[in-house]
Ligand SMILES: Nc1ncnc2c1ncn2[C@@H]1O[C@H](COP(=O)(O)OP(=O)(O)O)[C@@H](O)[C@H]1O
């Protein structure tokens with residue numbers, strides 16, 4: 278079995294994949310802050326042969342995890358941001374400082390769609406751009422929904438935005454504190470994503486397919502105006518592309534990959550941008 282780990286600042290997600298059939302056998306998440314104590318929702322390492330890790334948590338968490346794994350499994354592959362990989366050149370001045378989750382998303386997006394805007398809605402919301410041809414431009418980091426909520430200290434932290442609530446409900450003025458907060462942070466997030474996407478596509482003269490991942494992807498997706506696809510396993514897909522182990526992965530088929538969304542025409546993006554400038 279292959280164990281893939283996506284260690285974020287809030288949640289450490291894991292996924293068990295069958296090495297022979299490439300099928301996903303199970304998945305789970307544990308809070309990153311807590312120790313990985315046995316009995317928590319973590320897989321039985323006895324059936325794990327190889328581990329692939331993407332981690333953006335503090336170094337000690339990665340060291341602890343590697344320590345826990347090293348004499349239990351045959352091989353551990355740790356992903357690191359680099360100057361270039363799989364046809365993508367890293368747009369960061371110091372490439373190794375780009376969050377590994379962002380780098381995995383950039384690589385997966387390029388493998389799938391040959392250039393993309395990847396939006397990862399986690400503790401932070403990150404937006405990265407890779408042009409057709411593989412040039413990563415760099416990107417944007419803004420607080421995630423939960424962080425924005427916590428920063429307000431209005432005691433609404435545990436009232437999550439219901440991803441299935443009516444679309445226009447979140448556009449209406451809030452009539453209770455929790456509504457005012459949820460509608461406000463939702464609008465902050467989706468307005469930023471829509472505007473950043475339009476500005477960069479306008480500047481670069483190309484309409485890019487947008488791929489959305491992360492724990493809050495479904496909520497944010499509801500407010501994104503441009504054609505996009507949600508790909509929950511996008512960070513894992515970057516691991517599959519970097520360390521292909523199964524027949525499907527070696528053939529470049531990434532688990533859970535959506536049909537690449539068809540972007541709207543650039544003229545439409547530019548018209549929308551011009552219109553929003555009038556507002
Ligand atoms: N099972 C869950 N427990 C807690 N938060 C969750 C869960 N599922 C989705 N979320 C939402 O996803 C966010 C964490 O998303 P994730 O992409 O895992 O973050 P990170 O990669 O930064 O750890 C939380 O802030 C919360 O809004």
Ligand SMILES: CC(C)(COP(=O)(O)O)[C@@H](O)C(=O)NCCC(=O)O
Pocket residue numbers: 285286287333374375376377378379397398399400401402403418421
């Ligand atoms: C920006 C992030 C904290 C987002 O991580 P996440 O929300 O997935 O926990 C992570 O990508 C990170 O630690 N980046 C390093 C700094 C940078 O990318 O510029």
Ligand SMILES: [K+]
Pocket residue numbers: 285378397398399400491492
């Ligand atoms: K993430």
